[in-house]
Amino acid sequence: MDFALTQEQQAIRDTCRDFAREVVAPAAEELDRHHKFGYDIVRQMGELGLFGLPYPEEVGGAGGDFLALCIAIEEISRADAGVGITLEAAVCLGSSPIYEFGSKEQKEKWLPDLLAGRKLWSFGLTEPEAGSDAGATKTRAERRDGKWVINGAKQFITNCGTDISLGVTITAVTGRSGEEAEISALMVPKGTPGYHVLESYRKLGWHSSDTHPLSFEDCEVPAENMLGPRGGGYRQFLHTLTGGRIAIAALSVGVGQACLDAALGYAKERRTFGAPISKHQAIQFKLADMAMETEVARTMVYRAAMAYDAAGAQTTDEVRMLAAMSKLYASEASKRAADNAVQIHGGYGFMEDYPVARYWRDVKVNEIGEGTSEVQRMLIARLIGA
Ligand SMILES: Cc1cc2nc3c(=O)[nH]c(=O)nc-3n(C[C@H](O)[C@H](O)[C@H](O)COP(=O)(O)OP(=O)(O)OC[C@H]3O[C@@H](n4cnc5c(N)ncnc54)[C@H](O)[C@@H]3O)c2cc1C
Structure with missing residues (x-):
């Protein structure tokens, strides 16, 4: 088995290590102490291509692989785990479902800004009464007049409340077959009426990362905002x-x-x-x-x-x-x-x-x-x- 990194992976490691030492580490104490989100660091990580690392160039990615992303996350987190989770959640939880399951239109609409790190997308799975037991989701979406009307709540959601947050993919119950809940994924852009980002948490750590509860009150999204097939959530x-x-x-x-x-x-x-x-x-x-x-x-x-x-x-x-x-x-x-x-x-x-x-x-x-x-x-x- 070959444990050697490719030249590209080594280059990413060296670039991220230098960036973490020169840019992330010097800011870490201040971001932690004042619970500040590192907008300038995120912008620079975007310019380095880190938000698009594992995605092909055709969709605006950097053409690397998942191992390269892991190497980047390790190096950034070595300087500041709060910045590390910002990158991790943006790529693995925000962009990945859109890339893996999104339609051509959804990818074209959302991925360019996300993979460039200009905007952040989040992933809303956890609820007040459904964390480890994520299948117990209570948030529901009903089909009305060609739209999905969402009611419910999500909690502990990373990257949803920054100035550059663009929206969230949530899981919601869209029907039932017998005892089984049909769970689907819906994309909710920020600013949609009825979508509320509530006050941020007082956390033990990860102070440079952004975490909020979300609530949905008769929040309507168009039918085409379903991600992947109905029931595929x-x-x-x-x-x-x-x-x-x-x-x-x-x-x-x-x-x-x-x-x-x-x-x-x-x-x-x-x-x-x-x-x-x-x-x-x-x-x-x-x-x-x-x-x-x-x-x-x-x-x-x-x-x-x-x-x-x-x-x-x-x-x-x-x-x-x-x-x-x-x-x-x-x-x-x-x-x-x-x-x-x-x-x-x-x-x-x-x-x-x-x-x-x-x-x-x-x-x-x-x-x-x-x-x-x-x-x-x-x-x-x-x-x-x-
Ligand atoms: C800072 C932060 C950021 C987060 N970001 C996101 C995000 O972006 N998106 C998102 O959807 N979620 C996010 N989460 C939520 C996270 O994934 C959940 O907190 C986690 O999955 C646990 O769920 P819970 O908090 O409801 O705990 P619970 O499920 O209530 O569990 C409580 C305890 O019981 C244990 N337990 C539960 N069931 C069993 C069992 N069957 N057997 C043995 N032990 C069990 C658990 O291991 C735990 O120790 C975030 C959480 C934090 C703290």
Whole structure:
């Protein structure tokens, strides 16, 4: 098996690493402290082609692959996980369903601005009473006079409330066959009457990312705003989440690497008992674990991303399993890395003067978003036939 990156993938990694170090990292503390969205950073990521990375040039993409996107997300998240999730959600949750399931007209209408990073699209699956059990969606859409009339609520939606947010794809119940709800995906452009973006959340971390609840009150969209076939919503969001999970794993690897970088640097400087703490075996073992687990997680991401690229729109059980495993392992490994990084910093680790405090606050959500660790374990258990 060849683990070497192609020349293009290496170039993307180097470009993103430089950009993250020179542009993202210097702004991270300020965005975090003031809970600001990095419009200028998003604009520059757009100019670098990051929002269009895995899509072909015919639709305005950069002609790369999903692995290249994962490499980019890792490097950006190494500097700021909030910016990393902005990119991840825009590409994997916003543009991907439109690219995979959209009609020619929908793609032509929406993708150019989204893939250039000029605008952001979001993905509204989670509801107040339907998160892990996403099939329990209560939001409904009724067909009236050739339109879909939507009523319901979504919560924790990324990228829906910025000045450059363009709209959201939601799942809604559009009918029933017996006990089964028919779930379809509908595209709702921002500004549609009855579509309300509510006040942003007070979050533990990811302060540079945008997250809001949404409500829909007799919100009418034209029939042509249905994405894919009627009743296809469930299959679509499973496919969308498969890619999303690999990308969240990549984001986690970025944070794990940032924790290792910070902890190793600090351990070489900080002295106790007449020696740098990096010379104490207890600290060395923590650093060794962080390095090993980050590398294992990265390898899992590469493997899952390659399988996702090879499968294309036909996601297989193998790809779903690799996605669940990489997301589960990388998110938990990055949390351990953040914990170790704070511990290695001692009291300073608890102070916001060092970035490890931010990494620690930011990392927890990786075990929650796009399917919790429990959901990943349930999925893996099912796929191995337990
Ligand atoms: C910052 C942030 C951004 C997000 N962005 C988006 C977005 O852009 N779009 C979107 O649609 N969603 C988004 N989400 C939502 C996220 O995907 C959900 O929060 C997640 O899927 C969990 O759903 P829940 O919060 O309803 O938890 P619940 O489903 O209520 O789960 C609560 C707890 O119970 C556990 N649990 C549930 N069922 C079982 C079971 N059968 N067995 C064992 N344990 C179980 C869960 O693992 C969890 O620990 C975001 C969330 C956050 C925090």
